[in-house]
Amino acid sequence: MxxxxxxxxxxxxxxxxxxxxxxxxxxxxxxxxxxxxxxxxxxxxxxxxxxxxxxxxxxxxxxxxxxxxxxxxxxxxxxxxxxxxxxxxxxxxxxxxxxxxxTLGNYALEENIIDTLADARLRHLKDGGVIIPARVHQFVVPVISDGFYRELMVWDGVGFDLDLSAARTLSLNNVYVRSFAADDLLDGGKAAKEWDTVTLGSDANSAREGEVSWTLAAPHRIYGFAYWWQAELVPGVTLSTAPDAPRTHWEQLYFPLETPMVLEASESVLVTLSSRSSEEAGTHLAWSAVHFDRDGASKARQSLDLDKGWIP
CATH class of the missing domain: 3.40.50.150 (Vaccinia Virus protein VP39)
Known part of the structure; x- marks a missing residue:
């Protein structure tokens, strides 16, 4: 137990x-x-x-x-x-x-709250009844501090003239529970954008996908993306795992990039996140990022997937 x-x-x-x-x-x-x-x-x-x-x-x-x-x-x-x-x-x-x-996790939907509350609304709740939480909002923002990325690159510094790049790739195709400070994030975290909203009970789709983009005002190197959520329990009462919210037992998540993206001012980055969750198969997460130049032409693309982060 x-x-x-x-x-x-x-x-x-x-x-x-x-x-x-x-x-x-x-x-x-x-x-x-x-x-x-x-x-x-x-x-x-x-x-x-x-x-x-x-x-x-x-x-x-x-x-x-x-x-x-x-x-x-x-x-x-x-x-x-x-x-x-x-x-x-x-x-x-x-x-x-x-x-x-x-039944919320560091990744909000990892305990199958969508399926659970969709069933509850159909079979457990009276007409006009209340579900708590009512909604979950999911946010993402670029990480501009290199510390989290360097932690995952230990494979490249082991020495002895060894190539451990296969293990490094597995490490980067994973999602990590971390706590971020304002300095770690684009615009101190104020640049965070909502990529998904779930109305619990009404929304029965446990496969989620969304995308958001940022055009940078100044040059930055992007090392991945930070994630958090905010749950509206009832109107006027919320819970949040944001870095600047009152601290809870939950933390934020770090979605790494395989290679940092170096963006100049007026260039942009688009991130797409997707997940699917079920009691039988657990939670699967995937994320991709595209770097666009000032004219909107794609310069680089990276795609990562939690399924690629497991030892076969």
Whole structure:
């Protein structure tokens, strides 16, 4: 049992407070029914109970469900019922007023939240009910600091007159959890652009793709791209993994380039990101970048893919 992972969630006060604030806005004491999908140790379900929910159903398929059951008993939360399965496996589930599911990762969609909440909207939620989170916005920005890239180029400096370029290629076709400072990013991170938005519950497409571009005001060397997300839980309550947002247990992601792109002023770079996620196959990510000159002609293109980052 990965209780250490759950400890990091419990310790994330920013996350917990945002979820509590969102639930408080939608729960009418003594009336509202709630389903907590992916309940973990039961924290969010217990929050809903403490806020006055009439009934709380907690769905959890992993072995931590035993901890949730014991925690519910220890807190005397008689309005809570723990169901040891994934919500999608539940036959003829009871309909509720609010579905909440904090199944977000460093890559927002890696825990299949799209499929989970699309099913929840169809089978678990009452007409006119509320899904938390409501939307996820995904952002990307060029990385202009070389430190993250140099870390991955260690293969070229091992010495002994050895060529480890095959291993280097695998390293660069991977995505890395990192924390970025403003100086690492184009325009201090203010140049970040949204490449994808998911309306959870309504959008059932777990294959995502988007592209954005930047025209540079000054010369820069681009070493890859930083990624983060912002989740709108309910109107007025958000969670963000941006570098300048209140710190959470989540971090940003680094999408490297195979070779840094050297852009002059008025030249541009276009990045395309795509992902597909499923319970069976996990999450697959791919990204490409195109360097355009001042006249819009393509000068260089690179395409990377997480599938190329695994040892065959």
């Amino acid at each position: 990965r209780i250490e992972y759950h400890r990091t969630l419990i310790a994330d006060r920013v996350r917990n407070q945002a979820l509590h604030d969102a639930l408080r806005r939608v729960i009418t004491p003594g009336a509202t029914t709630v389903a907590d999908i992916g309940a973990g140790t039961g924290l969010i379900g217990l929050m809903a109970a403490k806020l006055g929910a009439r009934e709380v159903i907690l769905y959890e398929a992993a072995e931590v469900v035993a901890v949730a059951e014991e925690t519910i008993r220890a807190n005397g939360a008689t309005v809570c019922e723990v169901i040891p399965c994934h919500s999608a496996e539940m036959e003829d589930p009871p309909r509720v007023d609010v579905v909440v599911s904090e």
